[in-house]
Amino acid sequence: MEQEDSPVPQSAGREDFGKFQHGCEHYRRRCRIRAPCCDRIFTCRHCHNEAMTSLSNPKDRHDLVRQDVRQVVCLICNTEQEVSKSCSKCNVNMGEYFCGICKFYDDDTRKKQFHCDACGICRVGGRENFFHCEKCGSCYSTPLRDNHMCVENSMKSFCPICYEFLFDSIKDTTVMPCGHTIHLECFREMESQNQYRCPICSKTVMDMSASWALLKMEIDCTPMPEEYSHEVSILCNDCSHTSKVRFHILGHKCSQCNSFNTRRISTGDVNEN
Template sequence: MADEGTSSLQTNPLDYEKSLHGCNHYRRRCKVRAPCCNQIFSCRHCHNEYTNALANPKERHEIVRHEIKQVLYSIYVAQICTNCGVKMGEYFCGICKFYDDDVSKEQFHCNDCGICRVGGGANFFHCQKCGSCFDVKLRDNHTCIGNSLKNHCPICYEFLFDSIKAVTIMACGHAIHLDCYNELINQDQYRCPICSKSVSDMSSTWQRLDQEIEATIMPEEYRYEIPILCNDCHNTCKAFFHIFGHKCGHCKSYNTRRIGTTDDSLERRA
């Protein structure tokens, strides 16, 4: 009979593990939210012991028990309360302990990321090398960099992996917030803030520069070669100086930088 009673107690959610929860002061399966500081404690005595030990005397206070209006169920996390039947959220993740009633976000849990994301599981894939979820449009269409999202945005410096803002991958493989990327482009900045490679296909821009350079002849005293380094292919070469840009002789990119001074160029020319 004793065994039957124990079994009944364990399977009845209303009596769930009565003797295993609470604090040194009371055995209970809930916690209280203190109306004075909005913090959660197992009981009013736990609250008073904590607050009266604060280093700043002005922060010390005691709870007024009659003003307590909220208690929190503290046994196990579930989508539906086993006692009253209230659904805590239309979306529930038992791993992340996450609730949300706005299912229009299309939340889903990624086991590889270990967190919940929004946008619909069918619209994303997890790249094992990059260590994060990306839009399916980027499957086999992006440069992989190990754990690329477990870094900070190079513009706003917010940690990217668990950011709630949309993230995109630049052509070089580095990640950036989509809003920050758009702002970068609006400011006519087309280099990755991390590696200086072109952030997208710039072939049409390079063609336009070809036409502008061909139509703008430099004065005789500025017609000399300078050594350049290409940020896109990392090769070095020489190019004729021009105010509009210097074209890489290997990949035809204008995303280049000078690696010699004017004096050096004039000396070699002489």
């Protein structure tokens, strides 16, 4: 899932002649915005946020609320005016895509921008390819309809890896099987590091069947010495079942769901009462 932010295209075809000539690294558009929070002019809200959140004085740092923008400056004739799709003086179209709610302009309509009233912001990817999940509080791609675990307002939280706020992040996000959300690139980094647990709830979020079959084989082939042959109590992070199993240094399998995503909840000492 993406919101309205998307990289500026590296090149444009002949049909795009006249577009992509103005703007910034975030968008191509023919206007700049006046930020009402600090009364300064920037090409887009990301330019504003990058500048304002890097100020040396923490008290001066702030983000721009996109809906609060009231004035824009035409990049063709330099006329400042109220927010509108076309310049009131030179009549230039200030953005092929325009949202009067988000005060958002973008020339690259190939992104298939659309405004979601429930989210309150513009997103990209085509309205027909997304649905809004009321419980999760965000738009998800249609394959996830009736095919994901809902967690209330899961998108209105921070990525558990990089701690960036997910709801209006410019990066792609994904829903883990447990229902918690995460940046797609952060999830892939977890995979590359063999971190298979959700950082929030510790449930298994990847297919571990092959790894656990190998682990069981190693455990069966590696009996523990007699002095370590005792039971320990474990809690399964996947099904929350508590059970007693024989201690093994390599891991403990849940007797309910056969998951090795477990944790000891007793010491299992020989002298334990």
